[in-house]
Amino acid sequence: MSTPSAVETTQEQISAEIEAVHRRYRESLGKGDPPRCQPNLDFAPYRSTILRHPLKTLHHIDADTIELCSPIFGHHEVKPEESDLTIQHIGSPLGERMIIAGQVLDGEGRPVPHQLVEVWQANAAGRYAHKQDQHPAPLDPNFTGVGRCLTDANGGYRFQTIKPGAYPWGNHLNAWRPAHVHFSIFGTAFTQRLVTQMYFPGDPLLPLDPIYQSIVDPTPRERLVATYDPGLSTPGWALGYRWNIVLTGSSPSGPSRKL
Numbered sequence: 608m609s610t611p612s613a614v615e616t617t618q619e620q621i622s623a624e625i626e627a628v629h630r631r632y633r634e635s636l637g638k639g640d641p642p643r644c645q646p647n648l649d650f651a652p653y654r655s656t657i658l659r660h661p662l663k664t665l666h667h668i669d670a671d672t673i674e675l676c677s678p679i680f681g682h683h684e685v686k687p688e689e690s691d692l693t694i695q696h697i698g699s700p701l702g703e704r705m706i707i708a709g710q711v712l713d714g715e716g717r718p719v720p721h722q723l724v725e726v727w728q729a730n731a732a733g734r735y736a737h738k739q740d741q742h743p744a745p746l747d748p749n750f751t752g753v754g755r756c757l758t759d760a761n762g763g764y765r766f767q768t769i770k771p772g773a774y775p776w777g778n779h780l781n782a783w784r785p786a787h788v789h790f791s792i793f794g795t796a797f798t799q800r801l802v803t804q805m806y807f808p809g810d811p812l813l814p815l816d817p818i819y820q821s822i823v824d825p826t827p828r829e830r831l832v833a834t835y836d837p838g839l840s841t842p843g844w845a846l847g848y849r850w851n852i853v854l855t856g857s858s859p860s861g862p863s864r865k866l
């Protein structure tokens with residue numbers, strides 16, 4: 608029997624596949640295998656994972672050489688206003704205004720200062736300001752959805768933006784991504800770059816999402832969900848979400864590869 612196409616595959620089938628992979632992982636833990644905090648490279652319920660990672664043995668490269676041809680911070684210095692995604696146009700973007708803030712830490716819990724943190728996200732209607740996103744949700748002329756900042760001396764970062772909406776994607780019939788913000792954190796070299804996603808507490812789409820669920824261990828998976836922090840909220844203005852990012856070490860924050 609051939610594999611059903613994306614339009615023929617239901618959420619129930621995807622959810623059953625997710626549970627089967629998670630069950631095999633729990634069984635492997637029972638046999639003494641080590642816990643896994645990174646996403647599975649191949650995660651069948653997330654159909655395109657096979658296309659999203661190298662199939663050949665990786666080559667070691669000279670870190671200095673690759674710096675000569677790698678992306679850099681951009682064409683100009685990082686300006687403080689680039690961390691506010693709500694002031695990039697003449698008007699205010701539509702949606703629920705929010706603050707995202709936290710600390711970038713290394714695996715030993717030490718702050719990582721002066722690091723480039725980049726974010727990109729859909730607008731409040733769940734649409735990216737990108738030509739490849741053509742789904743019929745409205746664009747917002749006052750929202751581009753891209754920002755960046757440098758961590759401070761204590762590893763802290765802070766963005767003001769609007770809460771992104773869920774959006775449909777082609778993994779299976781009626782597939783919707785939970786609301787999320789994409790993050791990139793550069794270390795001290797391009798080869799250390801971490802790319803991941805931040806999610807929101809209480810989102811009903813999280814248990815259904817094969818990208819989020821591709822981290823088979825619940826402990827690192829749940830670290831991708833920010834915490835609502837009333838102390839971070841601005842009265843009468845914006846909700847606050849706190850999300851710390853741990854880069855490496857004995858308790859890393861989780862996925863970096865294909866999210």
Ligand SMILES: [Fe+2]
Pocket residue numbers: 729784787789
């Ligand atoms: Fe996305």
